[in-house]
Amino acid sequence: MALLEIFDPKAPPKPIGIDLGTTNSLVAFVQNERPQAIADCDQDFLVPSVVNYGPKGEVLVGRLAVARAALEPRDTIVSVKRFMGRGANDAETRRLGPYEFVPAKAGESNVVRFRVRGRELTPVEVSADILRALKRRAEDELTNIGGVVITVPAYFDDAQRQATKDAGRLAGLDVLRLLNEPTAAALAYGLEKKKNGLFCVYDLGGGTFDVTILLLEDGVFQVKSTGGDSALGGDDMDRLVAEEVLNVRGGSPTEIRAALDMARQMKHGLTDASEVVVEDTRLTRERFDALIQPLLDRTGIACRRALKDAGIKPEQLDGVILVGGSTRVPAVRAYVQKVFGKEPLADIDPEQVVAMGAAVQADLLAGDAQDDVLLLDVLPLSLGIEVGGGIVDKILPRNTTIPTGARATYTTQEDKQTGFEIHVVQGERELVQDCRSLARFTLKGIPPMAAGMAKLEVELKVDADGLLAVHAKELVTGIEQTVEVKPSYGLDDEAVEKMLLDALDHGEEDLLARRIAEERVEAHRIVAATKKALDTDAALLGDGERPKIEAAIRAAEDAAQGTEPHRMHSAIEALDLASKEFATRRMNRAIARAFEGRKVDDVATEVG
Amino acid sequence: MNPFAVLGLEPSFDVDLASIEKTHRELSRTLHPDRYVGAGAAERRMALGKAVEVNEAWRAVRDPVRRAEALFELANVPVGERVEPKPTTALLMDMMEQREALAEAKAARDMGRVNALARTIEERMAATERALSEGFRRGATAPLVQTLGELRFYRRFLDEVSAIEDEIAHGAA
Numbered sequence: 001m002a003l004l005e006i007f008d009p010k011a012p013p014k015p016i017g018i019d020l021g022t023t024n025s026l027v028a029f030v031q032n033e034r035p036q037a038i039a040d041c042d043q044d045f046l047v048p049s050v051v052n053y054g055p056k057g058e059v060l061v062g063r064l065a066v067a068r069a070a071l072e073p074r075d076t077i078v079s080v081k082r083f084m085g086r087g088a089n090d091a092e093t094r095r096l097g098p099y100e101f102v103p104a105k106a107g108e109s110n111v112v113r114f115r116v117r118g119r120e121l122t123p124v125e126v127s128a129d130i131l132r133a134l135k136r137r138a139e140d141e142l143t144n145i146g147g148v149v150i151t152v153p154a155y156f157d158d159a160q161r162q163a164t165k166d167a168g169r170l171a172g173l174d175v176l177r178l179l180n181e182p183t184a185a186a187l188a189y190g191l192e193k194k195k196n197g198l199f200c201v202y203d204l205g206g207g208t209f210d211v212t213i214l215l216l217e218d219g220v221f222q223v224k225s226t227g228g229d230s231a232l233g234g235d236d237m238d239r240l241v242a243e244e245v246l247n248v249r250g251g252s253p254t255e256i257r258a259a260l261d262m263a264r265q266m267k268h269g270l271t272d273a274s275e276v277v278v279e280d281t282r283l284t285r286e287r288f289d290a291l292i293q294p295l296l297d298r299t300g301i302a303c304r305r306a307l308k309d310a311g312i313k314p315e316q317l318d319g320v321i322l323v324g325g326s327t328r329v330p331a332v333r334a335y336v337q338k339v340f341g342k343e344p345l346a347d348i349d350p351e352q353v354v355a356m357g358a359a360v361q362a363d364l365l366a367g368d369a370q371d372d373v374l375l376l377d378v379l380p381l382s383l384g385i386e387v388g389g390g391i392v393d394k395i396l397p398r399n400t401t402i403p404t405g406a407r408a409t410y411t412t413q414e415d416k417q418t419g420f421e422i423h424v425v426q427g428e429r430e431l432v433q434d435c436r437s438l439a440r441f442t443l444k445g446i447p448p449m450a451a452g453m454a455k456l457e458v459e460l461k462v463d464a465d466g467l468l469a470v471h472a473k474e475l476v477t478g479i480e481q482t483v484e485v486k487p488s489y490g491l492d493d494e495a496v497e498k499m500l501l502d503a504l505d506h507g508e509e510d511l512l513a514r515r516i517a518e519e520r521v522e523a524h525r526i527v528a529a530t531k532k533a534l535d536t537d538a539a540l541l542g543d544g545e546r547p548k549i550e551a552a553i554r555a556a557e558d559a560a561q562g563t564e565p566h567r568m569h570s571a572i573e574a575l576d577l578a579s580k581e582f583a584t585r586r587m588n589r590a591i592a593r594a595f596e597g598r599k600v601d602d603v604a605t606e607v608g
Numbered sequence: 609m610n611p612f613a614v615l616g617l618e619p620s621f622d623v624d625l626a627s628i629e630k631t632h633r634e635l636s637r638t639l640h641p642d643r644y645v646g647a648g649a650a651e652r653r654m655a656l657g658k659a660v661e662v663n664e665a666w667r668a669v670r671d672p673v674r675r676a677e678a679l680f681e682l683a684n685v686p687v688g689e690r691v692e693p694k695p696t697t698a699l700l701m702d703m704m705e706q707r708e709a710l711a712e713a714k715a716a717r718d719m720g721r722v723n724a725l726a727r728t729i730e731e732r733m734a735a736t737e738r739a740l741s742e743g744f745r746r747g748a749t750a751p752l753v754q755t756l757g758e759l760r761f762y763r764r765f766l767d768e769v770s771a772i773e774d775e776i777a778h779g780a781a
Contacts, residue, residue: 374643376636394767401666403660404663430764463641577650597634
């Protein structure tokens with residue numbers, strides 16, 4: 001018998017996981033230790049990643065937007081994920097759909113801007129609209145949602161990750177972490193419980209194919225290699241059926257659409273039957289399998305390359321996970337089994353598995369039981385600075401564990417040079433022109449000196465989500481200048497703030513209410529953490545420290561009852577300050593224990 | 609920063625990477641930002657700073673070029689390509705020839721030749737590392753800087769090889 005859930009206004013906020021996909025998106029949460037996706041009232045889990053903008057500023061997301069796509073192609077943004085972190089002037093941007101783009105003005109960030117109904121929209125804003133729809137769905141189900149984990153492809157670069165995080169912020173979500181999609185799939189299967197293993201994630205979606213090799217060692221996940229094809233998926237299967245079986249090779253958009261829909265219907269039918277008949281056209285599974293064989297072979301090439309990059313053979317794999325709706329096709333499963341020599345894991349719905357894994361991670365991050373699993377991510381591409389002659393000085397090599405940072409010093413090349421141009425690039429090649437530009441800025445105001453006298457220190461920092469921050473200072477004069485970095489393909493903080501205000505203008509959000517909610521979440525978080533620390537580590541408290549911290553806790557709790565965000569903010573800072581020394585002592589002990597644990601381990605190995 | 613101290617090690621060019629990797633993992637487990645999601649801002653910043661330090665130290669210790677640099681810095685020998693002695697003409701000429709050969713192999717998309725060139729340089733790199741290891745053990749620190757310069761050349765060559773591998777592999781699809 002199912003237990004009835006009683007509405008509880010004081011229920012703790014529930015962490016959620018979001019799969020922000022190219023074709024479909026969905027949201028999931030963990031209940032009774034089991035992840036589950038959230039459906040709409042029609043029992044539909046998937047929200048098509050399609051957004052339609054109406055003439056009066058109304059925004060439709062999902063199936064309602066899909067219904068308008070054919071009528072209003074320029075006002076309906078499909079597969080916005082492909083545009084995330086891209087440049088407006090990239091050749092590829094133009095190929096991706098029937099949209100009208102706003103050309104980047106000189107001196108402005110080179111970010112893609114769609115012109116839709118007289119408005120300029122960035123991919124970040126369109127993605128935020130999808131996230132808002134998912135947020136509403138989660139709120140309908142859970143009332144009060146907490147921290148959010150959003151998944152991104154393992155190969156996403158800094159600009160694409162930053163864009164995803166900005167979209168979350170814009171949608172009013174408390175983004176705890178970005179999580180790599182393949183790692184999420186592994187978490188959904190509970191593979192972290194095995195502690196050790198090598199896994200392959202084969203992800204064939206509607207329009208993209210990704211393959212990833214994951215290493216799990218002592219409960220720590222690492223991405224060993226990734227590969228794939230950004231223009232390969234289930235849509236190609238539909239097109240082949242439309243062209244070869246239905247003989248539709250052109251015609252009006254409506255005719256093509258109808259043929260593709262019919263092809264898809266046939267494909268779905270063949271998942272459980274060996275033959276289908278739709279509108280008097282017959283298709284056997286045998287014929288279908290032969291048609292899609294070239295597509296499968298293309299995935300095979302990418303799989304073998306990913307194995308080679310990771311330096312492993314198929315027989316070393318402990319498991320293969322299927323992700324993406326197209327892996328329901330029996331021929332795909334058979335092919336995967338052939339390539340890797342083992343039966344793939346497929347008991348979790350391949351379209352829900354990534355969101356479910358994100359929910360597991362959100363639950364782990366929000367909860368107390370964090371001791372078993374840790375996701376250690378690495379930089380997917382090297383980061384460097386342009387030096388003389390268009391050469392890249394590689395500062396952080398790829399596969400460096402993050403979070404991380406590095407500094408490098410440079411000097412002036414000309415007498416009386418008063419500005420430094422700093423250009424940060426991403427990529428493996430030696431020449432700047434072969435790498436991708438991430439950020440470019442000028443450090444100004446250096447007093448004139450002889451060439452080679454000024455010393456500029458550039459610091460790159462990458463956080464646990466793989467997001468980059470750049471700082472520069474001139475060492476000789478001691479002038480520490482804060483430099484605003486304008487990302488080459490992204491949005492700066494100012495632009496994101498402006499979008500938040502624009503959303504306000506559109507009557508979508510109440511900014512004050514949001515600030516209050518954000519500060520309140522933070523206050524509750526810190527109060528709970530500090531109380532727990534006082535309980536478990538009382539022995540580390542100094543003389544008179546407890547009453548001081550407890551007073552600060554009460555002040556923060558008081559402030560959180562109120563409605564003044566500034567007061568909450570100062571109370572949080574005061575509590576932070578009051579417990580700082582205590583926190584330092586706790587951290588030092590934790591480090592000492594990590595070393596000790598290691599030594600105990602060594603002894604055990606030697607004895608054993 | 610002394611990367612050896614951060615990881616609880618005595619400074620040395622000879623390191624047991626498998627054991628240090630385990631130490632790094634234990635420290636990451638303790639300090640990773642994911643462990644501090646619920647903590648206050650000051651504590652989060654502190655943990656992040658330490659996690660960054662541990663990862664920087666691990667990166668320095670596991671890479672022979674950076675490990676040697678750290679040892680020179682601890683011995684107060686300045687390093688960096690601007691202050692180190694110029695490479696010998698023989699090395700420069702030799703590397704130029706190797707680079708030309710690599711460029712030709714790349715143009716011909718001859719992966720066999722690219723791999724053969726890489727193997728030659730890998731062997732020389734291994735020999736250079738052995739020389740560094742012996743030198744540091746004898747305590748002859750300052751004269752070893754030239755050897756470090758050699759290692760840098762080999763490293764850059766092998767970086768270019770891996771970039772070419774990527775390019776040819778991805779272009780072939």
